[in-house]
Amino acid sequence: MLSKRVIPCLDVRNGRLTKGIKFEGNVDIGDPVESAKKYYEEGADEIVFYDITASHEARGIFLDVVEKVASQIFIPFSVGGGINSVDDMRDVLVAGAEKVSVNSGAVKNPDIISEGAARFGSQCVVLGMDVKRVPVSEEIPSGFEIVIHGGRKYMGMDAIEWAKTGEALGAGEICLNSIDADGVKNGYDLELTRLVAEAVTIPVIASGGAGNPQHMVDAVTEGKATAALIASIVHYGEYTIPEIKKYMSDHGVQTRMVW
Amino acid sequence: MLAIFDYKAGNQTSVHRALEHLGIPNEITNDPEKLDKAIGIIFPGVGAAGQAMEELESGGLDEVIKKLIWQKKPVLGICVGCQILLDYSEENDTKALEVIPGECRLFNPSWVDYEDISIRVPHMGWNQVELLQDCELFKGIDPDADFYFVHSYYPAPKEEFVIGTTRYGIDFCSVHGRKGLWAVQFHPEKSGRPGLQMLRNFYNFCREAADAE
Numbered sequence: 001m002l003s004k005r006v007i008p009c010l011d012v013r014n015g016r017l018t019k020g021i022k023f024e025g026n027v028d029i030g031d032p033v034e035s036a037k038k039y040y041e042e043g044a045d046e047i048v049f050y051d052i053t054a055s056h057e058a059r060g061i062f063l064d065v066v067e068k069v070a071s072q073i074f075i076p077f078s079v080g081g082g083i084n085s086v087d088d089m090r091d092v093l094v095a096g097a098e099k100v101s102v103n104s105g106a107v108k109n110p111d112i113i114s115e116g117a118a119r120f121g122s123q124c125v126v127l128g129m130d131v132k133r134v135p136v137s138e139e140i141p142s143g144f145e146i147v148i149h150g151g152r153k154y155m156g157m158d159a160i161e162w163a164k165t166g167e168a169l170g171a172g173e174i175c176l177n178s179i180d181a182d183g184v185k186n187g188y189d190l191e192l193t194r195l196v197a198e199a200v201t202i203p204v205i206a207s208g209g210a211g212n213p214q215h216m217v218d219a220v221t222e223g224k225a226t227a228a229l230i231a232s233i234v235h236y237g238e239y240t241i242p243e244i245k246k247y248m249s250d251h252g253v254q255t256r257m258v259w
Numbered sequence: 260m261l262a263i264f265d266y267k268a269g270n271q272t273s274v275h276r277a278l279e280h281l282g283i284p285n286e287i288t289n290d291p292e293k294l295d296k297a298i299g300i301i302f303p304g305v306g307a308a309g310q311a312m313e314e315l316e317s318g319g320l321d322e323v324i325k326k327l328i329w330q331k332k333p334v335l336g337i338c339v340g341c342q343i344l345l346d347y348s349e350e351n352d353t354k355a356l357e358v359i360p361g362e363c364r365l366f367n368p369s370w371v372d373y374e375d376i377s378i379r380v381p382h383m384g385w386n387q388v389e390l391l392q393d394c395e396l397f398k399g400i401d402p403d404a405d406f407y408f409v410h411s412y413y414p415a416p417k418e419e420f421v422i423g424t425t426r427y428g429i430d431f432c433s434v435h436g437r438k439g440l441w442a443v444q445f446h447p448e449k450s451g452r453p454g455l456q457m458l459r460n461f462y463n464f465c466r467e468a469a470d471a472e
Contacts, residue, residue, distance in 0.1 A: 001426050002372065003385040003405055040451070045385055071276050076407055076449050096272065098409075098449065121306040123381060123409045172381060172409075201368050203383050226379060256385040256405040259451045 003256040004220040005045040005227035006244055007205060008234050010035055012081075013052050015061040019183075019235055029235055033068045039234070040073035042241040043259040047073065048101070048175070048229060051081035063095045070096020080128050080175075084108075086115045093120060101175055103128035104148035107155055107162075110169055117170030126205075127166035128175045131159045131192060144192050151179040159192065160199050167200045174200060175229065177207040185211030185232060193223035205229055213239060213247035220253055261462060262297035265289040266320050268311040268339065270303050270448070274458075277448035281455060283462045291323055299465030300324070300332055304339030308363065308412065309351025311339050321356060328358055333439045333465045335396075341435070341442035342414055350412045359435060359442070361416030370428030378428040381411040386445075388423040388433050396434070396441055397423075398460050404453035406445035408433070414444060439468065 010032050011018050017030045036047050049069070051062040059082065066079055079092040080101030089100045089112075100120075106112050106127060116125045132151060136143040144159035163174055176196050178189035188206045197204040206219035207229035216228040233239050249255040261278060263271050263285055271287045278285040285301075286293060294300060302324060304311050315321040328334055336344050343355040348363035355363070366380045385405035390397060413431040422441070423434035433444040441461070447454035 001386065002382065005384050043451075070273070071280065074277055074280065074449060074455055075451050076409075076446075094272075096276065098273070122411075123305070123383070173383060201377070201379050202381070203379050224376070226384065258401045258404045258453065 001254045002226075003045065003254050004248065005205070006216065006241060006248070006255075007046045007048055007227055007229045008039045008044050008241070009048040009050065009207070009229045009231045011050045011052050011231070012062055012065060014058050015065055017235070018052065019231060032065050033072065035235070036069045036077070037072050039241060040075055043245060043256070044075065044241050045256055046075055046227070047077040049077065049079045049081075049097075050101075051079070053082070063091060066092055066095040066097055078126055080126070084112070086112060086119060089116050089120065089124075093124060099124050099126050099173070101126040101128040103130065106166070107146060107148055107157070110165065113166055113169040113171050117172070122170050122172035125171050126173045126175050127163070127171035128177065129159060129162060129166075130177050130179055132179045133189075142195060144195070147179060160195055163196045163200050167202050171202065173203045173205065175205040175207055176225075177229075178209060181209030182207075183232060184209055187211060187215040188219045188223055188225075188228070190218055190223040193219060193225050197224035203227065213244045214251075216244060217248055217251045217253055220248075260297050261285045261465065262294050262300050263287045264294070264300055264302045264324060264340075266311070266314045266318070268304055268306050268314045270305045270338075270446070273446075274301055274303050274337070274448045277455060277458055281459055281462075283458070289318070289320055289323065294323065294327055298333070298469040299461065300327055300334045301461075302334055302336040302340035302344075304337060304341075304343065306339060307350055308339055308343055308348035308355065309353045311343055312353050312355060315343075315356075325356060325358060328440060331439060333461070333468055334441070335461045336436075336442035337448070338410060338444060338446060341444050342412060344436070344442050345414060345416055348412060358440070359416050359420050361414065361420065361435070363412045364415050365412050366428060372426075372428055381409055382413075382427045383409045386425050386427060386433075388425055388445075389430075390423045390434075392422045394422050394434065394441070395438070395464050396443070396457050396460050400453045400456050406443075406447065406450040406454060408445045410444060414442065439464070
């Protein structure tokens, strides 16, 4: 039986691991390569890296991190942040990532999804979506709107429609992040997660809001996600990955328990 | 030395990194002489079956890999490399290498899994293998271990070649072949310690086979 995945997310800024709340106030919390290795050894099912550095110069440092990670961990990992062209995608795949996540780059230029899928295969292309709750309107019938720039810019696109478009263009997976829930640790936005998971047939990763292992159980049962992204709860040592997995397994979720 | 078969449709570098980590001598190559000298071949592959076959055929590499197999050189096919060892793949309506009888079929998203909900395609993530036959590749690996899969098509070889199956909507064949010619649908190079153990097992088998000659 297919296991539900537990995926630590590492935000990398200038080659260092960082974490903020609602995309702001980032603080340095360590070395991303060491953290990735630790999570790999503890049984993480996959790892996600986001380059939240805006500058061009720091890109090289980030790719360096990706290469180091690729030679030390032997589970899949994906890379996102600053992916605006097929060449950007190629750079991170060559550096050793399995998958590349496109977010605002795809909002601005949806063709990057189809071009990336044609060149590297759909399995490589993750559509990252940042979503905020808004009043229901004609433009946003679901009440969930796509935002970019860490939630500062509203795009006038309905999240559910965008998910379907992304799937049709060839995305192999969706990483769905609720900006409202991010860093608050009150649980994933289950309504959003379920709406997107039911609208597409590709796997959906729930992101934003994990505060305890029950939230993750909720994401993959009520939310119908196939994986759950976590950050703060493991970065600050509140829970270990084995504790989370044991909890999920004890609560009837198929989980990878041997690693 | 293990050779990682190079044909532009593979995940050669991730297999290479895993072998390096294990301290197993290896080289990414399609030089027939080097392949012949290698004690075993890893035949990787990602992407689409049609494109993989095109890459192979364009350089005559299809005949190279087939010849190595007929000479009983140990081979481990991975993912698309596993699929195109069969006769045919529904993906791009592709005539494949015809080394192992059978074909490769598309998962049907209307199949339901254990939760009574439809399966998602691709089959992406960690899943287990139930062995129907003993297999040297699994030596020392916990039967409950998971392996990392990512694919939309699954191998369906003739029954006698099915070594292990995996549950995803149906019980599909995730390991096939015969002794010394193995094909795995999952990615051992991305399957954590159990996957690394499998690569080590393959290397050990190749060494023993080479020593016996």
